[in-house]
Amino acid sequence: MIDFKEKIAEEISKKMDITVKEIEEYLEIPKDNKMGDYALPCFKLAKEMKKSPIIIANEIKEQIEMPNKYIAKIEVVNGFLNIFINNKMLIENLLEEMQEKKEKYGSSTIGNGKNIIVEYSSPNIAKPFHVGHLRTTVIGRALYNMYKFLGYNTIGINHLGDWGTQFGKLIEGYKRFGNEYNLEENPIDKLTEIYVRINELCKEDESVLENCRENFKKLEDGDKYCVEIWEKFKDLSLKEFQRIYDILNVHFDSNNGESFYTDKMPEVVEILRKNNKLIESQGAEIVDLEYKNMPPLMVVKSNGSTTYATRDLAAILYRARTYDFDKCIYVVGSEQNLHFNQVFEVAKYLDLDEKYTNGLIHVPYGMVRLKTGKMSTREGTLIKLEDILKEAISRAGAIIEEKNPNLEGKEDIAKKVGIGAVIFNDLANNIIKDEVFDWDIMLNFQGETGPYIQYMYVRTKSMLDKENYIMNKDLVDTAELEKNGMELIKQIYVFGDIIKQAVDKNEPSIISRYLIDIAKLYSSFYNDNKIIVEDEKIRNTRLCLTYMVGNVLKIGTSLLGMEMPDRM
Numbered sequence: 001m002i003d004f005k006e007k008i009a010e011e012i013s014k015k016m017d018i019t020v021k022e023i024e025e026y027l028e029i030p031k032d033n034k035m036g037d038y039a040l041p042c043f044k045l046a047k048e049m050k051k052s053p054i055i056i057a058n059e060i061k062e063q064i065e066m067p068n069k070y071i072a073k074i075e076v077v078n079g080f081l082n083i084f085i086n087n088k089m090l091i092e093n094l095l096e097e098m099q100e101k102k103e104k105y106g107s108s109t110i111g112n113g114k115n116i117i118v119e120y121s122s123p124n125i126a127k128p129f130h131v132g133h134l135r136t137t138v139i140g141r142a143l144y145n146m147y148k149f150l151g152y153n154t155i156g157i158n159h160l161g162d163w164g165t166q167f168g169k170l171i172e173g174y175k176r177f178g179n180e181y182n183l184e185e186n187p188i189d190k191l192t193e194i195y196v197r198i199n200e201l202c203k204e205d206e207s208v209l210e211n212c213r214e215n216f217k218k219l220e221d222g223d224k225y226c227v228e229i230w231e232k233f234k235d236l237s238l239k240e241f242q243r244i245y246d247i248l249n250v251h252f253d254s255n256n257g258e259s260f261y262t263d264k265m266p267e268v269v270e271i272l273r274k275n276n277k278l279i280e281s282q283g284a285e286i287v288d289l290e291y292k293n294m295p296p297l298m299v300v301k302s303n304g305s306t307t308y309a310t311r312d313l314a315a316i317l318y319r320a321r322t323y324d325f326d327k328c329i330y331v332v333g334s335e336q337n338l339h340f341n342q343v344f345e346v347a348k349y350l351d352l353d354e355k356y357t358n359g360l361i362h363v364p365y366g367m368v369r370l371k372t373g374k375m376s377t378r379e380g381t382l383i384k385l386e387d388i389l390k391e392a393i394s395r396a397g398a399i400i401e402e403k404n405p406n407l408e409g410k411e412d413i414a415k416k417v418g419i420g421a422v423i424f425n426d427l428a429n430n431i432i433k434d435e436v437f438d439w440d441i442m443l444n445f446q447g448e449t450g451p452y453i454q455y456m457y458v459r460t461k462s463m464l465d466k467e468n469y470i471m472n473k474d475l476v477d478t479a480e481l482e483k484n485g486m487e488l489i490k491q492i493y494v495f496g497d498i499i500k501q502a503v504d505k506n507e508p509s510i511i512s513r514y515l516i517d518i519a520k521l522y523s524s525f526y527n528d529n530k531i532i533v534e535d536e537k538i539r540n541t542r543l544c545l546t547y548m549v550g551n552v553l554k555i556g557t558s559l560l561g562m563e564m565p566d567r568m
């Protein structure tokens, strides 16, 4: 697609003694489009050219022939050059591009040859998949899709929490009261109960706690009995998690969780020791991080067991070697900020190339809040994700039942709308902000919601299914679009840039906001302009615009992980 910014910079550079790159750097996009599509603040050139900004601006304007292929007009206002691009050129170029790329519109090859790991979801075995894990799952999957769409070789990893001293406890609990429970139905609920009970016992009786520690040590050493029970916990949990992944339609390229790194940790310890980074402290081995104003990182516990952090370090080594990553992105809640700061700092002592240590990125996100308050396991207001997803589907179903009881394929549509609403709500704002979970808001078909976007898409689709249209610049009335659809056209035009911005910032909400803007713009276009009119050329023109809007909405939502219904 034509890069107008670059073309404008080239035009100016041809006439003046300034490099294209420099001009491109100075070109701004004015807030008010009455000031042009681009503006050049000429005071930035004043020093170098030893002239006043107004003189420079007028000189440039005089030198450039207008209108030309890329520029329609230039105005000088207070030392600013306000540049209006050639809209006809832009429309024609957009039509061509859209026609050629179709459902790949906005994609790119800039990522080719680069490996990006996105680590997301990563729930803990034998513990509930709670609503905090929904955020990492949804955000991570969106990032994964976005990177992939830009041509990166993307690897999605579910770093399951399937290792750690808590399994020593769980094994002990299972030994003591396992026979009281039928684990097959609701395994995670049952395991949670067992866990709570054994924890209480540990508090009362130090020797039970000692047994738990021994169990974990045995597990690490590969004891047959312990490994067998642990595997059972793991299988049962994965089955439950899989149900959620199926509803959300989430996939991973690797499920290597924490346990995968058991045999890879001794090397971490060895390297850190060789580099004189391990300090003995009350029988444990730690890395001092005082110089970074952080508490020390424990690598080996006093009983010789490893830690969550050690496994993360081993994973970094392994991933660098296995995937040769350019970025390794961790989508994990902001409550683990310190953990990742510590781990990334210690990773610098693993003798890895700087490429890898610089590529470690923690993408933190905020908490989920119910309308009434915080959702927290500790407060006992534990809400299971599966129940939430099911409720979303049934609420969407009820709305459809009320609005359109004869709709064909209601169930499938309710699923797409309900889940779409949850996903969009999760990604609607900057991810670092806490997410408010309010059914009425997220399922409002008129609000800034997933269902609103789906509804706009369905409108475009139902029109396009009934009418014929041809995406060809000779059959499109560009003057008509310039008059009524230019804002929309320009938005559609920048879709690719929007995805790049979202990837640069690891911020899917840039895409969500954009989709809301497009949907609103189209909604007002649709209200002001009848689409199916007598005049064939105008009808075709408006249908082509409708197609472009629908296409962008569909691509954008699918990057976010939503599915589009065909009817609603």
Ligand code: ARG
Binding pocket: 119, 122, 123, 124, 159, 160, 161, 312, 330, 332
């Ligand atoms: N399992 C952890 C939890 O649920 C998240 C894991 C995050 N990833 C990591 N590499 N430490 O809190």
